Amino acid sequence: GLRDLGITAPLMVVRGDGALISADQARERPIETILSGPAASIVGARWMTGAQSALVSDIGGTTTDVAVLRDGRPAIDPAGAQVGPWRTMVEAVAMRTTGLGGDSELHVQDEGLIGGVTLGPRRVIPISLIAHEAPDIVHPVLDDQLRSTTPGEFDARFLRAVPGIDAGGLQDRDRVLLDRIGDAVRPVSEVLKTRMEAQALRRLVTRGLVQVAGVTPSDASHVLGRVDAWDAEAAR
Template identity: 55%
Template sequence: RGIAAPLMVVRGDGALVSAAFARQRPIETILSGPAASLVGARHMTGLDDAVVSDIGGTTTDVAVLDKGRPRLDPEGATVGGFRTMVEAVAMRTFGLGGDSEVALEDGVLSPKILLGPRRLVPLALAGMVHGEAVTSELERQLRAPNPGRMDGRFAVRTGVPERLAAGLTAPEARLYEAIGSVPLALDRLLTSNAQNATLNRLVSRGLVHISGFTPSDAAHVLGKQANWDAATARLGAELFARKRDGRG
């Protein structure tokens, strides 16, 4: 139809560049997601000066619109603690997102609640998709006289093609075989601490998701969110509330 629509990519300072430029200098796209959020926020609000908060799956990114443009970091973006000298949006990132793992600090008398950095599938989402397979296991764990370390946690395959599971070690292959497309409670799946490390390797390879309690579940329990299954989220919250500190 004669449509000229060249592929454009957002750069880390919020500007648009051609796909050819991005292919030649991909490092220029550092922090392009938050930069695009800033540009989008200005378009949606019409504000020239604003503090913009972009809450995603695992992080909350806060940046500033200054006279209609993203405020840039004069010393370049910081990635992994290193200054890159790539001009990009000045941004603060916090490990709080809708899918952030909610955990309790291990081995201390007065543990803090920890958020992230790992991403989990929210229990409310797993409950909506898989129903009884998830809720019946949570109810079983709640009926137990004592809380378990793996309560409220499930493993499920991500659904990637089987060829991506090539090269697994024998223990990884056995564990992967035991996990299916329906979430399986970790207290039924894992029989040793060594298997926990094996499971984490499957997660890091993108083959398996862990489902557990997240801020999205907390939002469902508090009535601030209602798009998934609040009853499953409440079961997860009750299990999390049973966790014990260092004094038992």
């Protein structure tokens, strides 16, 4: 344990308003830790920058949390933390959350007269990460797709089965699709044979049996040189 490492400091937990409470207090009243993650981000931003007043944006994998630092303290929501449509009456930071993050799926709008790009709300594995983990599979597929004269519906999209998840009770079509994916990373274009199988894939993803990889803001960060954690070449 920690004592074996010579660490005798008490374990403290961040409360939803940015204050610290003991582990025993958190165990007795876990509700007090609602929004403790964003609260810790605000306190951390204050400590790192020394700013007394600031707008703090915490961008994670799936969400972006925005809160206000006033006079060196997080602004508190007077109505209490909100979870979905419910007010908890627990004092916590005033925060706005958007379902967009570094792993939000990028969609290219190519129907109709107006094109464009949208993000989210689904989280996917970044292309740069899946290529880092399976370069021999991902790079040849991406190269073939780039050489194609027409873009494909499933370009830069890959699938990976999640090991250790109970797959009991699957419909026959879902089972066939899961077996087709197997243990390796597979391009979506090779897995889906019919439109009906797209529905089966959605069910597998919803159950957590399959993960989808696609283009994300994390890939854009690799292309721009702001991040160098995975495979930037695949992101390009």
